[in-house]
Amino acid sequence: QLQLQESGSGLVKPSQTLSLTCAVTGGFISSVAYSWSWIRQPPGKGLEWIGYISHNGNTYYNPSLKRRVTMLADRSRNQFSLKLLSVTAADTAVYYCARSRGAPNEFYFYGMDVWGQGTTVTVSS
Amino acid sequence: QSVLTQAPSTSGTPGQRVTISCFGSNSNIGGNSVNWYQQLPGTAPKLLIHTNNQRPSGVPDRFSGSKSGTSASLAISGLQFEDEADYSCATWDDSLNSYVFGMGTKVTVL
Numbered sequence: 616q617l618q619l620q621e622s623g624s625g626l627v628k629p630s631q632t633l634s635l636t637c638a639v640t641g642g643f644i645s646s647v648a649y650s651w652s653w654i655r656q657p658p659g660k661g662l663e664w665i666g667y668i669s670h671n672g673n674t675y676y677n678p679s680l681k682r683r684v685t686m687l688a689d690r691s692r693n694q695f696s697l698k699l700l701s702v703t704a705a706d707t708a709v710y711y712c713a714r715s716r717g718a719p720n721e722f723y724f725y726g727m728d729v730w731g732q733g734t735t736v737t738v739s740s
Numbered sequence: 741q742s743v744l745t746q747a748p749s750t751s752g753t754p755g756q757r758v759t760i761s762c763f764g765s766n767s768n769i770g771g772n773s774v775n776w777y778q779q780l781p782g783t784a785p786k787l788l789i790h791t792n793n794q795r796p797s798g799v800p801d802r803f804s805g806s807k808s809g810t811s812a813s814l815a816i817s818g819l820q821f822e823d824e825a826d827y828s829c830a831t832w833d834d835s836l837n838s839y840v841f842g843m844g845t846k847v848t849v850l
Contacts, residue, residue, distance in 0.1 A: 652839075654785075661742060662777075662785065662828060664839040677838045711784055719832055719839035726775035726790035726830075733784050 617642040619712050619731035627706075627738050633699040637712030637731060638692070645670055645690050650718040652727060653686065653697045655708040663708075667718055668695050675720055702738045709733040743768055744829055744842035751848040757817045760845045762829030764810050768840060772832040774812040776805055779826040779844070788827070789814060816847070824849045 623635035637651070644651055653665040666676035668686040676684045683700040699706060713727035745763040752758040764770065776789040787796055789805035792812065802823075804815045812831075816823055826844040833840045 661843040662830070662841040664830075664841065678836065679838070713785075720837070724773065724791075724832070725794075726787045726796075727777075727785070728787045728790070728796055730784040730786070 617714065617729050619714065619729060621710060621712050621731045621734040623734060623736070625735060625737065627702050627736060628740050629703055629738055630701055633697070633702050633706060633736055633738075635697045635710055635712075635734065635736070636694050637696070638694045639714075640693070642714075643690075644668075644688055644693055644695055648716060650715045651688070651695050652713045652715060652719070654711045654713060654727070655706075656711070656733075657705070657708040664719065665697065665699075665710075667715070669718055675718065704738050707736065707738045709735050742843050743833055743836065743840055744831070746827075746829060746842040746845045748843070749846045749848065751850055752816075752819045753850050754819055754821065756819045757815060758819055758847060760814045760816075760827050760829075760847070762812045762814075762842050764812075764831065766810060767835040768810075768831050768833040769807065769812055770810040771834060774805065774807050774829055774831045776803075776812075776814045777828045777830065777841075779828065781825070785828070819847075819849055821849045823847060 650667040652667040685698045688695045714729040717724035777785040779785045792807040793805040828844040829842040
């Protein structure tokens with residue numbers, strides 16, 4: 616059974632870099648036709664898609680965050696990561712990683728069917 | 741704010757049918773398939789419906805999705821206490837070049 620687990624810095628100072636990792640077990644991030652997304656949810660607010668990395672390492676970011684986001688895949692460790700630069704209080708949220716069959720911008724996209732439990736990131740000095 | 745509009749809340753009694761609507765535009769729902777997610781309190785979202793009306797394995801058939809034009813709906817028939825959760829629609833937006841979520845509708849079972 617596929618499982619995703621987020622980990623990383625829970626408290627980040629303003630202007631610094633948020634770094635998170637999503638470890639995947641029970642499957643491989645290199646599996647063809649799957650993409651791996653990051654989504655966040657500020658306290659009391661709705662979900663916001665951050666971007667995805669595909670099975671072959673291609674990335675696609677939310678344009679509103681694109682200048683600050685980098686996603687990478689580490690096939691040897693079967694995990695993928697998120698870096699968000701120059702954080703502010705507005706980046707305080709629960710961050711989720713999720714798997715999808717297909718990619719969000721493709722015709723054949725079947726939604727995010729496996730999610731991690733989420734990790735809380737607080738931006739504060 | 742979101743380009744997908746959902747009512748903040750709705751409620752029903754056990755056994756009732758409730759419908760949650762998601763209103764968008766030609767750049768999102770009008771041209772792309774819709775997914776629905778259920779988020780129980782304090783937990784991660786769960787995919788409930790994909791491709792407008794398809795239920796993933798394990799999702800009860802009490803849940804059904806539909807789409808017409810620039811709006812989509814999620815229906816829950818035979819409402820149960822365990823259905824008390826937030827329900828969010830989502831789809832690709834061709835203008836924003838982003839996957840977008842609605843703000844969610846909180847379902848309360850009275």
